[in-house]
Amino acid sequence: MIRTRLLTLALAAVLALTALGAPSQAQEKIEIKFVHIFGGQQDSRSQVVQGIADAFMAQNPNITVTVTSTSTDYIELFNSALLAAEQGQAPHIVQVEDSLSQLAADSGYFTPISALATPEQLATLDDLVPTVRAYYTIGGELLSMPWNASNPILYYNRTLFAAVGLDPDAPPQTFEEVLAACETIMAQKEELKLTACINFPMSAWFAEQWLAMQNALLTDNDNGRMGRATEVLYTRPEMLRVAEFYKALAEKGYYTYTGRANDYNGEGITFLSKRTAMSISSTAGLTLFMNFSKAQGFELGTAPLITPGTDADNGGTVGGASVWVTADHPEAELKAAVDFIFFLTSTENDITWHKGTGYFPIRQSSVARLTAEGWFEQNPPFAIAVNQLAKSRGNVANAGFVVGPSTEVREALIKAFQSIVDSGETPEAALAAAKQAADKALAEYNAVVGN
């Protein structure tokens, strides 16, 4: 008897609690979720984002923007967002890295921003820096809103340059000049306790830049923008020139890396602990490099990314990420999401974002206002990326490549460079093998997706 009574009591308690806790649906509150990658510990960039979101919510009291960072890794963030989408739980706005654009488009989980924006909002797109806009335009349609755009630049140790008798105001600009500077620097390797002359992440990103600078394509079908890419052009002379550079650096012991691919943090540590004289990294790390070099007691130099040669004057591509709106939400929520995106990338917030992070401004009006303020004169390192980009001739080569299996395509190239640097493979053999692996991935992907 007692048992039955107890059970009834417990059931009643559960029911009452459920009723109490149930969400009331009377209010007209709109809630949107935004996921990005800047959630690392002590990553000040997440505060900049939160500040912009707070300002948006102050202007639109009925909208709540929940900004979260489920991962500090682009790929993990993308996976978790799309796995959530598979379950019908997609966040409204997802930050997607540049190379994942084609996959995002093919996934069918997103709606192109140009289909959602109002005519007034669309009109402001003409203000976007043309190369930035071109990167995220596939098949003539702007699929997502560019947000955090960055370029690689050359970082060098001015103190060390002066010590070996190199002019700190004339950093190397080409592959050849790097090799020449390294000869001078490495002559004093022992005294300076250097591991190597230059280090940079074992990545495909720089090769993509160096190809764009030579006005060369990475894949067929105009970098995959006029139709699905079916083969990579890794065995062309332009890529061979890049691979030869790796080989030359490695053979003379001028180059080092941490042993992990894409280890931007680790490479930063190597350079900042004065184990190399030069490094290549994203402008996104500019603020960090400036702060840490001061703490380490050396003068930091920044310069445009080195080029394959003086003939390679086509300019680089835009790295970084854009923000995408997921489909399958009520119209009011989609509208709120689009409004927030345009707020996030408005001239004012674009400037806040640039100053707070080092990502470069994506609107021409922001560049103009920053120039008028004298910001670039006071902060020369920040001007490098912007000037570098201004020199880019807007064409297919520096619009960057778009392919579905970009991870595999890039990985093949990384492994080619690794086998050149670490196991003495010839550039020709390594690139041919990389092409084979990448082409296989493209063929398999295209067979599944169709056209």
Add this chain to the structure above:
Amino acid sequence: MRDERLQTLSVRAIAAFVIVFSAWFVVAERDGLLRLLMWLLNGIGAAPSALETLITYYLTLPAEPLLLSLGIGGLAGGLASYLIWQAATRAGRRVPNRVASAALGVGVGMFGAQIAAAATQHCTYLPEAAFAETLIGVLLTAFMAVAVLLPLWTLILGRRRMDGAESGYFRSRWLGYILIAPTLLSLLIFLYYPSVQMLNLSLVARRFPIRTDRFVCLNNYISLAGDAIYQNSLLTTLFITVVIVLLSMTAALGIAVLASQKVRGAAFYRTLLIFPFALSPVVSAAVFQAMFREGGSGLINFFLDSTVGIQPSWLRDAALARWVVVFAGVWNILGFNIIFYIAGLQNVPRDLQEAAAIDGANRIQRFFRIVFPMLAPYTFFLLVTNVTYSFYGIYGAIDTLTQGGPPLGAAGSLGGATNVLIYKLYQDAFSPGAPIGAAAAQAVLLFLIVAVLTVLQFRTLERNITYGA
């Protein structure tokens, strides 16, 4: 009397706690639970239409593949059934007559065959199937036919009667079922259902997160068999497993023997020795990364460079990278092994050792003739868990240290030096645009490999072990 009251009281207290906890859980997780319930109801609701699909499938199926699969299943089932019948008759068990047994075997075999055949959509019987596919298909069909038949024969022959005194039982038949229901339900939802989904997934070509897929029969398995990268990955896994298991278990036994000596502060040492096990593999791998990182900022190379003047390529040299991974793996599981060996050593009866000592056995003889054999159950348990760890748990160390590298062959055309099966599987399954169909096939194969290894260990080693002193 008082004991009994205390017992009732504590039972009530536990019951109250369970009820309050359940209530809190239900309230806090109501959204998720509701979604789960809806999902289950949807699943049940979809059953009729699934049945309809199945019927339509069989109605439209060409005769040839159907007859072939029925024939092979019937043959395998009939044969197996006859063999069992023969063995049972010889053993003097009560059995149905010969014809009935054979007929039963054929019938059940035909049915069992359809489980495998329908799951693969009879694709292995189509004329365009590759020879290897047909062969695997036949084996799979025969296997399923027998797999369904065996439990049936167990039922027919009747279970051997259990000794009533030793097996516990519930007074109410239902209580037992209710108590295992939550476990069973979660196993069903989180283990069995995904496993079936994975088998399905291994038969298609799909690229995550694209929703479309293409049925490719057993092609994912066939192409794995001919893939040099997969073969190297298998060899690497076996190498790393053997080395980790040998090193971690010998080292653990040695340390455990030392730590069991009666010295001042033994408990303190033991805590320190067990501590590595408390770290998650990723945390310990991060420590290893800081130690082995190259480019001059790694601790070990910094030390070696400033003393001996060398900087080995720990992570960029294929041979060295393997040993770094092995070292990280051994260090990680060492604490776990030490715990068990220390516990085992405490259970070795002292009188046996004393008797041996009186008979003139020295320390080494006593260890190998008495202590080590007495530890056999622990060694066996650790062997199984260490093999499993080396196959599955090594993932964290590899992801943080080498990411499967350094590449073997030009641009990694032969795979990576530390690209073990579980890591390759992870990369193939979870990078954007990755071929998850092929990854699912790898998962199935990996499961089979570990299952076979475990069964082998039980079959060959466990027989020679006596439990208890």
